[in-house]
Amino acid sequence: MGIAYERSVGFRKDFHAHDRPMVLLPRGSCVLRVRVTGRRVATHTIGSAAALIVPSRVEHEDQAVSSIFDTLALFPSPSLVATVADDEGIPKATAAKLMSVPREFARSSWLDTLAQEYVFARVVSRRESATTLAFFERQLLVAILACLPGRVQAPERPRLPATDTVTGRALRYIEANLFSDISLPAIARHAFASASTVLRHFRDEIGTSPHAYLKTRRLEEARRLLETGTGAVGDVALLVGYENFAAFTTAFTRHFGAPPSSFRAGRRS
DSSP, X not given: XXXXXXXXXXXXXXXXXXXXXXXXXXXXXXXXXXXXXXXXXXXXXXXXXXXXXXXXXXXXXXXXXXXXXXXXXXXXXXXXXXXXXXXXXXXXXHHHHHTSSOEEEEOOHHHHHHHHHHHIIIIIIOOOOHHHHHHHXXXXXXXXXXXXXTOOSOOOOOOOOSOOSHHHHHHHHHHHTTTSOOOHHHHHHHHTSOXXXXXXXXXXXXXXXXXXXXXXXXXXXXXXXXXXXXXXXXXXXXXXXXXXXXXXXXXXXXXXXXXXXXXXXXXXX
C-alpha cells in the first residue's frame, strides 16, 4: 500500500490526480478542504472524525483549513482491494465500485487505532517487518470497507502485532499527539499504567523521561520543517507546540547549537 504522511503549516496543493484511489485521514486538530472534479466540482471539509475516498485519476485540490496540516493518505492497489474483498466475502466488483466514487464517511474508533499503529510502525519506528506492515495494511482496508455504506457488519478485530508494552503504548500515544498538550497522567492512561510505572519503563528502555522525549521530538520536527522550507520560524514554533517564540528559540539553540533561522532551507551549506 502506498502512503503519504505530512505535518506542515499552511498546506495547499493545486489540482492533481493519482494512479490509485486515495483515502485521506486527517489527524489531531487538522481540518482539510478537498475540491474534487468530475461531473461536477464537489467540496469536502473533513476533520479527524471523517475520511474521504478520492478515486484514481480524479483531479482534486487539497487545502488545510486549520493552521496545522497533519494528514495520512493511503493508496491501496487494485490487487489489495480485490484480495481483501475476496477474503471478507465482498464481491470484487462491489469493492471496486466503493473505491471508484468520491465518498466521505465517518471513521470508526477501530480505524483510528489501526491508523495510529500504522503511522507508528511505518513512519516513526521504521523497524517493523514487511509481514507486520502487510497486516496493518490489510486490516486498514478491511476497516475502511466496513465504514462504507452497506457494510453494517463490523469486522472481527484481530490482536495487533505491535509490541504491547508500557513503553510501546506510551510512545505510540506521544507520537500520535506530538504537537498537542500532553500530560504525564494522559500518557499513563493510554499506556494502561500508573505515572510512576511509565516513568520507570521509559527511563529503562528509552533512557530519558516522556517529557524530555517529547521535547526532543518536537525540536527534531521543527528542524525538519525549517530545513524543508515549510513555514516561517514563528509558524514552525506554533506547529510544534511552542506558544512562546523566545522559549522555542532558546530550546532549539540549546539542543542544536545554532538558532532556528540558521536551519532555514538554503541558509546552511
